[in-house]
Amino acid sequence: MTEGPSYGFDTLQIHAGARPDPATGARQTPIYQTTAYVFRDAEHAAALFNLQEVGYIYSRLTNPTVAVLQERVATLEGGVGAVCCSSGHAAQIMALFPLMAPGRNIVVSTRLYGGSITQFSQTIKRFGWSAKFVDFDDLDAIAAAIDDDTRAVFCESIANPGGYITDLDAVAKVADKAGLPLIVDNTSATPYLCRPIDHGATLVVHSMTKYLTGNGTVTGGVVVDSGKFDWSASDKFPSLSAxxxxxxxxxxxxxxxxxxxxxxxxxxxxxxLGMTLNPQAAHYTLMGIETLSLRMQRHVENANRIASWLENHPAVDQVTYAGLPSSPYNDRVARICPNGAGGLFTVALKSGYEGCVKLVDSLEIFSHVANLGDTRSLVIHSASTTHRQLTEEQQIAAGAAPNVVRISIGIEDADDLIADLDQALAKASA
Structure with missing residues (x-):
């Protein structure tokens, strides 16, 4: 199909990038389970390897199934192109790889997924890179952290685990003034709830494992390019300009x-780097994206109702859902995430760490897994799992304090989810 402004999100999530298979007429995108592709002749092969012609060479680089997924996600995000890879963590390294060099740093939000905090605070040091962690509500602190060696600013649109919504417009202005790209992890929001490029982001990354696929079957990541950054405006990005x-x-x-x-x-x-997405995983993700808007609407509807119920429960100390009127970030929902605040939030229990453990062990419908964004409702105690490697101070800063559980609300019947939480909370506070 020819994408254009006349097509709505619901149409694009099904059709963008996909065309009937030219060989068979197959309507669904086939899984091109092949390693390599036959060249027309020696001249054709040389043109592909010289980047003079676009085509398929080897599935570590390009694959027809993956190409459809790349075009679809780029279209939904409002970008010019995308690169799919093996996981969300791979996408973050792929996003930084052309920008960084030994001695360079990135300025990142303190409100990040625990694995991302570890990746940025520990693992990237092996490349000679470093990260400066800053509270992104403090715009002056972001600006102060930027120095001559800074090459990017990084945050999440809806932060995991707490559901905190970043003021992307304000952060983008800081990055733009410094001549730096803003990279936004849009995993928790998806382009249905938030399009970071519309708010000034240069690059958008996703763990497609989560809401985009939506069924807990495969891992995958993607980097979406806005196409709006001038990589030649300075000498900071020689990989792209030199x-x-x-x-x-x-x-x-x-x-x-x-x-x-x-x-x-x-x-x-x-x-x-070879962090390639396999074509079968791309197929599962394409299938998931076809129902993205429908699922996200139900995630938001359920999350609003359940968060409101939890906020009034006697065993609960606090609920962080930005969709609640009591949230300090509620005013950002309409501006940054106009279709809702997502399905992810945390709950702080009055019974503390032990109460969290009892809650997790007592739930029946909720699955205790290290994942989010599934059709199923999921729960995890971040302080003892995903954020375990962090200090208690870092856990609190990331929204994963010891008395907090992260809840990913699925698309089941909300009454059933409330009943399950109610019986588990009774045991947790006994």
């Missing part, structure tokens, strides 16, 4: 313009 030795001095930004980051992600990132 001659690339591996391609005879080709300059990605000069050659590919708005698609420079996307082409670099495939031709350099996937080629050398």
């Amino acid at each position: 001659p690339e030795p591996a391609y005879h001095g080709l300059k990605f930004h000069e050659t590919f313009g708005p698609l420079a980051f996307t082409f670099h992600g495939i031709a350099i990132g996937l080629r050398d």
